[in-house]
Amino acid sequence: MNYLLKNSTILNLFPSEFKQFDVRISDEKIIETGKSLKQKSGEEIIDCSGKFIMPGLVNSHTHLYSALARGMSGPKKPPSNFLEILQKIWWKLDEALDEESVYYSGLVGAIEAIKYGTTTLIDHHASPNYISGSLGTLKNAMEEVGLRGILCYETTDRGGIQKRDEGLDENESFIIANQKNPFFRGMVGAHASFTLSEDSLKKLGELVQKYDNGIHIHVAEDKADVSDCLENYQKGLVDRLKDNGLLNSKSIYAHGVHLTRDEIKKIKKAKTWLIHNPRSNMNNRVGYAPLSLFGERTALGTDGFPADMFEEAKIGFFRNQESSHQTRFTRIAESLQTGNTIISEIFVEKFGVISKGNQADLVILDYKSPTPLSKENLLGHFIFGMNSSIVESVMVGGKWILWNKQVLGIDEEAVMVEAQKVAKRLWKRMAKNV
Numbered sequence: 001m002n003y004l005l006k007n008s009t010i011l012n013l014f015p016s017e018f019k020q021f022d023v024r025i026s027d028e029k030i031i032e033t034g035k036s037l038k039q040k041s042g043e044e045i046i047d048c049s050g051k052f053i054m055p056g057l058v059n060s061h062t063h064l065y066s067a068l069a070r071g072m073s074g075p076k077k078p079p080s081n082f083l084e085i086l087q088k089i090w091w092k093l094d095e096a097l098d099e100e101s102v103y104y105s106g107l108v109g110a111i112e113a114i115k116y117g118t119t120t121l122i123d124h125h126a127s128p129n130y131i132s133g134s135l136g137t138l139k140n141a142m143e144e145v146g147l148r149g150i151l152c153y154e155t156t157d158r159g160g161i162q163k164r165d166e167g168l169d170e171n172e173s174f175i176i177a178n179q180k181n182p183f184f185r186g187m188v189g190a191h192a193s194f195t196l197s198e199d200s201l202k203k204l205g206e207l208v209q210k211y212d213n214g215i216h217i218h219v220a221e222d223k224a225d226v227s228d229c230l231e232n233y234q235k236g237l238v239d240r241l242k243d244n245g246l247l248n249s250k251s252i253y254a255h256g257v258h259l260t261r262d263e264i265k266k267i268k269k270a271k272t273w274l275i276h277n278p279r280s281n282m283n284n285r286v287g288y289a290p291l292s293l294f295g296e297r298t299a300l301g302t303d304g305f306p307a308d309m310f311e312e313a314k315i316g317f318f319r320n321q322e323s324s325h326q327t328r329f330t331r332i333a334e335s336l337q338t339g340n341t342i343i344s345e346i347f348v349e350k351f352g353v354i355s356k357g358n359q360a361d362l363v364i365l366d367y368k369s370p371t372p373l374s375k376e377n378l379l380g381h382f383i384f385g386m387n388s389s390i391v392e393s394v395m396v397g398g399k400w401i402l403w404n405k406q407v408l409g410i411d412e413e414a415v416m417v418e419a420q421k422v423a424k425r426l427w428k429r430m431a432k433n434v
């Protein structure tokens with residue numbers, strides 16, 4: 001389908017852009033931009049008067065599998081540290097996941113993402129009792145909504161060698177199956193250094209090399225990851241990953257809360273992506289990531305929270321304001337934009353700017369501003385005024401998937417009714433595991 005978006009105000013958070021021009025879209029791409037473009041045959045005109053168009057947002061580190069955890073009861077004795085949070089909550093949840101609950105987690109998470117204007121999810125999946133085929137199930141759920149995804153399975157030694165190997169195989173099969181998919185790609189996934197032996201890291205390194213890919217892994221999220229590495233391997237986390245071929249420009253390190261200055265330098269030099277997850281770090285009380293030291297290849301993730309990047313950015317901004325690593329005002333917007341740089345490199349296509357030749361992933365915003373809005377004060381509006389309720393319509397790859405706040409082709413109410421039943425069964429299985 002071809003579209004001509006007329007009378008639109010284009011905005012981009014970073015670098016800040018605020019211009020009026022029309023946008024012509026053919027198939028999956030933006031093919032022309034300019035003033036007063038004329039309608040061509042076969043084109044549908046969308047009048048965007050009074051509305052704003054911005055590029056789709058990217059959630060650069062998340063776990064769709066936690067979508068059905070909302071509201072579940074916590075352990076009888078509350079966890080006292082990060083490891084206990086994993087052991088008592090998240091590892092109980094992931095062990096209870098089956099095909100149906102993985103699918104519904106993906107579907108619910110994808111529906112929410114699109115309503116927040118998030119068009120791509122970089123997911124980190126775990127379901128130790130349903131490993132083989134789990135990434136395909138997640139993909140099917142996301143495809144039903146129309147989102148883009150970069151998926152991987154969290155390889156770990158936690159469940160023994162057989163499950164570790166199943167995790168490695170799941171990553172490899174998904175990478176192979178999606179090498180040319182315009183909407184999905186696979187990465188080599190790994191949980192974290194502290195749940196992986198040298199042999200496992202070596203195997204992950206081999207996969208990364210074999211497919212010229214990157215690893216997606218939690219790094220220094222909590223002090224426990226750092227101390228485990230120093231005690232058991234007599235080296236720092238980044239050196240351990242580097243020695244196994246896992247420090248490269250295609251890799252994604254999530255969190256980096258407890259990285260040293262020297263380690264951050266090594267990450268910057270290798271051009272490895274670092275993902276800041278402010279809400280999750282605060283919730284797990286793991287500490288504040290030294291954002292002022294992170295390099296330009298830093299993006300934002302929600303780490304399992306719903307993919308509302310407006311909310312993540314705001315909370316990230318306010319947390320930074322009171323931190324000892326206070327950084328420039330534009331920093332969070334830069335990080336949000338970097339998500340589009342990540343997917344541009346992975347898909348080898350252009351994302352993140354409304355311009356000719358770029359992929360047509362975009363969001364129409366209905367924002368009624370009570371004060372003047374310009375290129376200069378756009379970020380002020382973003383932090384102190386805008387939120388995801390202004391997302392009106394969303395296009396991914398030239399196709400509308402949210403129109404006037406309705407997810408197209410999906411009976412959202414029916415999905416939520418079914419998801420509640422699936423969540424109830426999931427919580428019951430979890431209770432049995434405790």
Ligand SMILES: [Zn+2]
Binds near residue numbers: 062063124218303
């Ligand atoms: Zn995570």
